[in-house]
Amino acid sequence: MKFALCLLALLNLGALRPVGGRASAPISTAALEELAYPFDVEAVSAEAQQPQVRVQRPGDNEVALVEEDLPQGRVYYNGSQLWKVLVDKRENIELLVTLREDKDISMWGGNSTTVDVLVKPNSVEKVRKIFKDNKVGFDIVIEDLQKVIDEENPAVIELDDRRGHRLTWQAYHRLTDIHGYLDYLAETYPDLCSVQTIGQSVLGKDIKVLKVSNGKPGNKAMWVDGGIHAREWISPSTVTYIINQFVTNIESEPASIQNMDWYFAPVLNPDGYEYSHTVDRLWRKNRARGVGQCSGTDLNRNFGYRWGGKGSSKNPCTETYGGSGPFSEPETASVERFIRSIQNWKAYISFHSYGQYILYPWGYDRVVPPDYKDLEAVARRAAQAIRTAGGPSYTIGPAGGTLYPASGGSDDWAKGVMKMKYAYTIELRDSGRFGFVLPANYIQPTAREALAALKVIAEAAYLA
Ligand SMILES: *[C@@H]1O[C@H](CO)[C@@H](O)[C@H](O)[C@H]1NC(C)=O
Numbered sequence: 001m002k003f004a005l006c007l008l009a010l011l012n013l014g015a016l017r018p019v020g021g022r023a024s025a026p027i028s029t030a031a032l033e034e035l036a037y038p039f040d041v042e043a044v045s046a047e048a049q050q051p052q053v054r055v056q057r058p059g060d061n062e063v064a065l066v067e068e069d070l071p072q073g074r075v076y077y078n079g080s081q082l083w084k085v086l087v088d089k090r091e092n093i094e095l096l097v098t099l100r101e102d103k104d105i106s107m108w109g110g111n112s113t114t115v116d117v118l119v120k121p122n123s124v125e126k127v128r129k130i131f132k133d134n135k136v137g138f139d140i141v142i143e144d145l146q147k148v149i150d151e152e153n154p155a156v157i158e159l160d161d162r163r164g165h166r167l168t169w170q171a172y173h174r175l176t177d178i179h180g181y182l183d184y185l186a187e188t189y190p191d192l193c194s195v196q197t198i199g200q201s202v203l204g205k206d207i208k209v210l211k212v213s214n215g216k217p218g219n220k221a222m223w224v225d226g227g228i229h230a231r232e233w234i235s236p237s238t239v240t241y242i243i244n245q246f247v248t249n250i251e252s253e254p255a256s257i258q259n260m261d262w263y264f265a266p267v268l269n270p271d272g273y274e275y276s277h278t279v280d281r282l283w284r285k286n287r288a289r290g291v292g293q294c295s296g297t298d299l300n301r302n303f304g305y306r307w308g309g310k311g312s313s314k315n316p317c318t319e320t321y322g323g324s325g326p327f328s329e330p331e332t333a334s335v336e337r338f339i340r341s342i343q344n345w346k347a348y349i350s351f352h353s354y355g356q357y358i359l360y361p362w363g364y365d366r367v368v369p370p371d372y373k374d375l376e377a378v379a380r381r382a383a384q385a386i387r388t389a390g391g392p393s394y395t396i397g398p399a400g401g402t403l404y405p406a407s408g409g410s411d412d413w414a415k416g417v418m419k420m421k422y423a424y425t426i427e428l429r430d431s432g433r434f435g436f437v438l439p440a441n442y443i444q445p446t447a448r449e450a451l452a453a454l455k456v457i458a459e460a461a462y463l464a
């Protein structure tokens with residue numbers, strides 16, 4: 001019973017994400033579900049992890065235990081290690097659940113055969129011994145996470161300002177550079193580009209949307225967003241890369257790109273994005289002031305379709321806290337209001353990382369919509385386009401069945417409520433070598449392949 005509850009807590013984190021439906025999968029997802037779902041989510045929340053992380057500050061000799069909601073200072077990951085752990089036996093999962101409960105580890109992602117596990121510095125020896133005693137196979141993928149964080153993002157080289165903006169695709173930029181770039185485009189290409197502020201974040205930062213359109217009446221509309229999850233830095237970079245390709249090259253694009261009203265929202269979670277730059281590189285949620293010490297709502301559990309179901313937590317201290325109600329957060333409420341104000345939607349694309357997946361609804365459970373074959377066919381062509389563009393393999397499938405069920409996601413809402421035909425969540429690179437901390441030199445190859453996939457979806461949306 002205790003184990004089952006803990007397992008659900010772990011699964012609620014969205015961390016362990018077994019691939020479903022394969023007879024060859026060592027741990028069947030059905031088995032996991034059977035363990036997980038006789039229980040009430042509320043009951044799990046009561047005993048879910050409390051909000052503490054071990055951090056080490058420069059100059060400190062001791063590892064301090066600090067509240068998650070740090071009032072000042074930065075979270076450091078000196079000595080934290082990323083391990084790829086084999087989960088070929090159910091006992092291995094049980095072990096991970098226990099270690100997570102004891103706050104020795106946290107989970108980043110994985111599939112039915114391996115889980116990416118972040119081991120806290122003071123727990124490295126303990127976990128190593130437990131794995132040895134229990135014959136749990138693992139590889140150390142990152143020896144010192146802080147080192148990778150320090151090297152991930154080179155300083156932006158200051159150029160003279162003749163281009164009128166500071167954005168590059170050689171580094172991950174702060175919000176002002178991204179917003180400055182959107183404003184620059186609207187000024188430079190007034191017949192093609194316009195910027196709208198669709199709302200403000202919890203802390204009052206603008207949520208900006210760039211519309212790219214030739215203004216033809218009868219154009220269909222496509223939505224592309226990034227940065228719902230703060231730490232997934234490759235996502236906003238990918239969206240701005242795509243914008244740049246379209247805007248600077250629009251005459252040579254096919255009709256499906258030219259005669260489309262594009263709405264790009266590169267950073268839907270501006271507070272979280274900035275926080276992941278300035279305080280905690282691994283921050284995921286928005287910065288809503290929560291109950292007690294725990295802050296942040298998972299914006300991708302806060303959308304208003306089947307809100308609050310499987311894979312979403314009612315505990316504000318968890319990474320998948322869905323908020324106090326559907327669209328309780330200003331960031332998601334702004335998106336809802338804006339999208340409802342426009343007709344002719346055909347597609348909704350949300351970029352996330354990591355894992356290399358092209359996922360379509362439904363996410364809320366292991367079920368698919370009636371037209372799933374259309375979604376599957378386009379996803380397959382998109383994955384093929386990625387390979388043709390020289391990219392790696394992307395797994396395609398319905399979100400709930402391919403990963404673990406997760407309710408309140410943006411793509412489910414786009415499909416289920418707004419009736420957009422082609423709704424996808426694309427999990428960009430990588431497959432767990434760097435995970436969320438993907439070095440900036442991967443921005444261009446990753447964004448290039450995402451562009452190839454997006455063009456395939458645009459073609460389908462154009463004909464829909
Ligand atoms: C932890 O990492 C930071 C950033 O690299 C560094 O400045 C600091 O000296 C490190 N602390 C220790 C105790 O190694």
Ligand SMILES: *[C@@H]1O[C@H](CO)[C@@H](O)[C@H](O)[C@H]1NC(C)=O
Pocket residue numbers: 019110111112113114431432
């Ligand atoms: C799980 O991910 C690892 C890479 O992290 C990969 O080698 C393995 O093939 C994947 N397994 C499945 C079933 O997709």
Ligand SMILES: [Zn+2]
Pocket residue numbers: 228229232300352353
């Ligand atoms: Zn995400």
